[in-house]
Structures are given as C-alpha cells and as structure tokens.
Amino acid sequence: MPTFTLKKTTMKLLLTPILLFVVADQANAVVTLGQSTQNFVLTGIGANSSGQGVSKMGWGTCTYDGTNTTCTLSGPFTGFGKGGTYSFVVVYPGNGEFPLNAVSQSPGNDRFFAQATGPFSFTITLAENGGPSTSFYSFANFNFVYANATCTGNPPSCGVGQVGLTPNATISGHITGAFDPTPVISPNGVINASNYGGSFNIAPATWIEIYGVNLATTPSRTWSGTDFNGIQAPTTLAGTTVTVGGKPAYVDYVSPGQVNVQVPSGVPSGPQQVLVTTAGGTSVAFNVNVNSAQPGLLAPLAFSIQGKQYVVALFSNTLTYVLPIAVAGVSTARAKPGDSITLYGIGFGTVTPDIPAGQIVQPTNALQSDLKISLGGVQANITYAGLAPNYVGLYQFNVVVPNIPASDSVPLTFSLGGVNGTQNLVISIAQ
Numbered sequence: 001m002p003t004f005t006l007k008k009t010t011m012k013l014l015l016t017p018i019l020l021f022v023v024a025d026q027a028n029a030v031v032t033l034g035q036s037t038q039n040f041v042l043t044g045i046g047a048n049s050s051g052q053g054v055s056k057m058g059w060g061t062c063t064y065d066g067t068n069t070t071c072t073l074s075g076p077f078t079g080f081g082k083g084g085t086y087s088f089v090v091v092y093p094g095n096g097e098f099p100l101n102a103v104s105q106s107p108g109n110d111r112f113f114a115q116a117t118g119p120f121s122f123t124i125t126l127a128e129n130g131g132p133s134t135s136f137y138s139f140a141n142f143n144f145v146y147a148n149a150t151c152t153g154n155p156p157s158c159g160v161g162q163v164g165l166t167p168n169a170t171i172s173g174h175i176t177g178a179f180d181p182t183p184v185i186s187p188n189g190v191i192n193a194s195n196y197g198g199s200f201n202i203a204p205a206t207w208i209e210i211y212g213v214n215l216a217t218t219p220s221r222t223w224s225g226t227d228f229n230g231i232q233a234p235t236t237l238a239g240t241t242v243t244v245g246g247k248p249a250y251v252d253y254v255s256p257g258q259v260n261v262q263v264p265s266g267v268p269s270g271p272q273q274v275l276v277t278t279a280g281g282t283s284v285a286f287n288v289n290v291n292s293a294q295p296g297l298l299a300p301l302a303f304s305i306q307g308k309q310y311v312v313a314l315f316s317n318t319l320t321y322v323l324p325i326a327v328a329g330v331s332t333a334r335a336k337p338g339d340s341i342t343l344y345g346i347g348f349g350t351v352t353p354d355i356p357a358g359q360i361v362q363p364t365n366a367l368q369s370d371l372k373i374s375l376g377g378v379q380a381n382i383t384y385a386g387l388a389p390n391y392v393g394l395y396q397f398n399v400v401v402p403n404i405p406a407s408d409s410v411p412l413t414f415s416l417g418g419v420n421g422t423q424n425l426v427i428s429i430a431q
Contacts, residue, residue, distance in 0.1 A: 030281065031126065031179040033086060034076035035147050036060070042102050042160060044153065044169040053104040053164020056097065057114070058172075060088075064095045071098060073175065080181065081128040088142075092120040104161035112160055114139055124179060134279045136181050137256035138213040144177025181280030185212040190274050190288045193260070196296030196346045197423045202244075203294035204267045205357040205393055206347035207252075209260050210276060210286075216240045216254035217279050223252050231360040233262065233392050239279055245272035245290065250358040250392070262393045263290075265357040293369065294347040295416045299425055311412050311425040316340040316398055324408040324428035334430035337403040340383065343373070345395040348416060351386050361387045361394075369417040373397065375427060376404040376411060406431040 041058030048054050060073035074087040092099045099118035105111045124142065127133040151158035153169030163171040189211040192199040202208050218238040227234040235241060237251040242261045245268060249261035259276060269292055273285040298312040305325060313322035313335070322341055323332040335341055351365040365386040373380050381400040388396035404410065409426040 030181060031080045031086070032078050033144065033175070033177045033179060034078070035176050036073050036075040036174045038073050038174070039172050040073060040144075040146070040175050041170060041172040042163055044155065044163045044166045045101070046167045047107065047165050048103065051107040053108060053112075053161045053166075054115075055102040055112075055160070055164040055171075057100050057102055059090055059098055059100075062098075068093055069095055075174075075176075077126060077179075080126055081134075082131050084126060084128040084131070086179070087123075087125045087127070089123045089125065090120055091123075092118060102160065102164065104164050106161075108156075108159070108161040108165060110160045112164070124181075126181070134181075134217050136179075136214055136217060136280060137219065140213045141180035141182070141184070142177070143179070144175040146171070146173045147176050149173035181214055181278075183212060183214045183276040183278050183280060183283040185210060185215075185274065185276060185283050185286040190286055192294050192296060193346055195300040196298055197421075199294055199296070199422075201289045201291050201294050202263055203291050203347045203349070204263055204265050205350075206263050206294055207260065207393055208244075208249075208263055208274075209258060210242065210274065211258055212276070212283070214256060214278065214280050215259045215276050216256050218254065218256075220255040221253070228360070231362065233358040233360070235358070241277045243273075243275045243277075244288075252392075262357050293349040293416060295345060295349075295414070295421055296347055297412075297414065297421070297423060297425065298344040298346075299423060308409050308426050309424060311343060311423075311427055313341045313343055313427055316342045322427055334406075334408070334428045335401050336430050337401050339401045341399055341401060343397040343399060344388065345397065346393060348385075348395045355387055357393060360392055361389050364389060367395070371397070371414065371416055373399055373412070373414045375402055375429065376407070377413075378402040378404050401429065404429060 038060035042055035045054040059071040062069055062071040068091050071090045072087055077086040099120040100114045101117055102112045103115050124136040125133055149171050151171045153166055155162040155166040155169040163169045191209050192202050193207040193209055221238040223234055223237055233250040235248040237254050240254040242249040244263050247264040249264055251261050253260040267290050269290050271287050272290045274288055275285055276283045299309050303310040303312055320331040320333055322335045326332055348367055350368045352368055355361055367385040371385050380402050384398040388394045406429055408428045410429045412425045412427045414421045
C-alpha cells in the first residue's frame, strides 16, 4: 500500500514573504494588543531596486542557546477569552542577524511587508489570565503601530518608510496594535486532493485539501488510532473542525496553513460552503462546487518522470511499483501482459453495500457506477473495484494488464459512468 495515499503535504511555514502592516487605522481584529514590554527597532538599509525602503529588524529581546536564537515581543492583550499576555516569538538557527527585513510597500510608505532573509519559525501565543494558552502561526493578520517612536540618523521624517530609505537611520519604540486569529481560507484554497489529480470541484466522501492561515493552533498533527471511536474517524483534530455543506467533515491532518479532510456523505450537488473553525473563530464561508463524483487516481508529483505523469500501480499483493526506472528504497519493475496490478483512487462514488464517509472500511464491496480502465487504448479486465478494506475513503482497483505493445509511456485512461477522467497518465509495460 503506498505510504503517501491520503495523508498530509506539510507546508513550510513562513519561509516566503508575508505581510506585516504598520497602520494607524487598525483592522477590526478580535485581539487588541497592549503596549509591548520590549522595543521593536528598524535600522535603515536604503532603497532596493524598486525604490522601496528596506530595514533590518530588531525584534524585542533575543537569547542564543548555542544552537538557535529566540526573539520575543510581549505585552498585555484584551478581546480574546479573559485577556492576558501575548508573546510574538521568532526562532532561527545560529546567532546571526534577525532573518527578516522590513520592506516598505512604496517608497517612504509606512506600510511594509516582512521579507525573509533566512529560515525561521514564528509563533503568536495568547496566555489567558487564569486560562489556557493558545498559539497561532501567522504574520498575515498581525497589525501594529508604534507607541511614541523615536528616530536617529536624521531621516526626512520619523516613519518606517523614510527610515528604510536612510542607511543606518533607526526607528525604535514599543508597539501596540491588533491581531486577528480567525481562520482564513485562501482564494482557490479548497481542492480535491492534489495527489489524485486535484480539482476545484469536489464530491461527497472524497478527500480535499484546504489552504489558508490560522487553520490550526498546532504546528502540525495527523490523526492516529487513538483519535478514532472504533471504526469512526474524528471530526475534530487538535481543536480544528471543518464543515462542508453544513455537515461535519472527517479531519485527517491539520497545520496552520493546510487542513486535509474527507467530505461527509450526503452533501448535495451544486454550490456548497466550507467552514474551518478553531479556538480563533470560524472562517468566512468558502464556496465550492460539489459533483456526485469527482474521480482521480493516485499519481503524485513524485511519480512525474521526464515530463510524464506515471500512475501509482503496484503488482497486486506486493510492494513492487510499476515504474521504468529504479527508485532508491523501493522495488520497481515494468508490468507485462497478464500481470495483476493495483491502482488507488478517491471520489469514485457510492459502493454496495453502502459504506458512509468517515468509517474504516471493513467488508469487501463493489463500486456502483460503471468503471472502465484502458491501457494503450485496450480495455483491461477489472477484478476488483471498490473501497479498500482497512482504509478510509480510498478506492482500490485490481486490473489485469491486457496484451499490448511494450512501452515506457503507455497511456492509462479511465471512465466512470461513461464520463472520461481528466488525468493524463502513463504506465510502463514490457513484453
């Protein structure tokens, strides 16, 4: 069974430029930030090629433990739970410069974004008075203003943008501001699982990936056996829940930037809403189109070779993959006519007997819709088509390779209920 069937694609947090605004008119955020205990310092570097002011950041109080540097800005907050103390913590390897620069959005402008200059992690922790601590991992909804900033180095004016345009000038002071911990789903942020072809249309009982910010209050978490109630998958994981069409989805993986869930059964076709809820609140509804089926075969990017997308196929009852090249750590071979191979998929619709979403499949079953699979234009004999026993929402197709000419790029196509699949897939066949 492939190890990368339905599981996570963990996003690297905060290694690309992210927005960090300095604004006088704060957003309608849930959390109001009181004055920080530590200073926030920017030291001007000068203009970049676009004429934007660039500054080095000095982030509160920093300590080095011999391996990593940890920098903290902290202060009081209100507007979330009972109120308490916030801490904004950046951790980066080594004892060098802070790994972010401030780049003004236009020359001399006090709105700026944080540009990564090295690897780091970022955490916002809200420690409630007499209550729990909750962590978030996004700069995107963090807005602040200086409280009585002071400047040195004679910039034209004491502002972020002008300091950035003036080499070695500084602006320093405590900050106040706001932070919105509400989950946000990105534009085009809901797709059918990408390892299965991906699509902006989804289906009941299929697997989807949701992308955004503040989607979880944990760095990352995948479900385990203890999260199940018997054969029933969890509808909450590390405090993150998802609904599709008003029904609870089954949560397989959560991180601040990505959540993977199985769509519940019975979601009607047509436009439906996806909502993500955490301790930080509930996202604005994301509209997605639901079809009765949205089939896709397992074909991850790792199986793209020399510009050709190979389907994941295993010689039945083995761990040998059907591939034309050797791959370190796994067994590979070309298939031959008469061989029995196994393919995997999602979104192929209902089975008999009915097995609803969110359950570990127990008995063998049969796909209700008519499935045809062809190799090199020749229809193959399918000896099993249904949900894979002992998995959740994963389809298994056992196929006998037809008598076709040898090639390392034989087209593999399929149709479900007379509708052709949209993936461009190949498989390697020998004689």
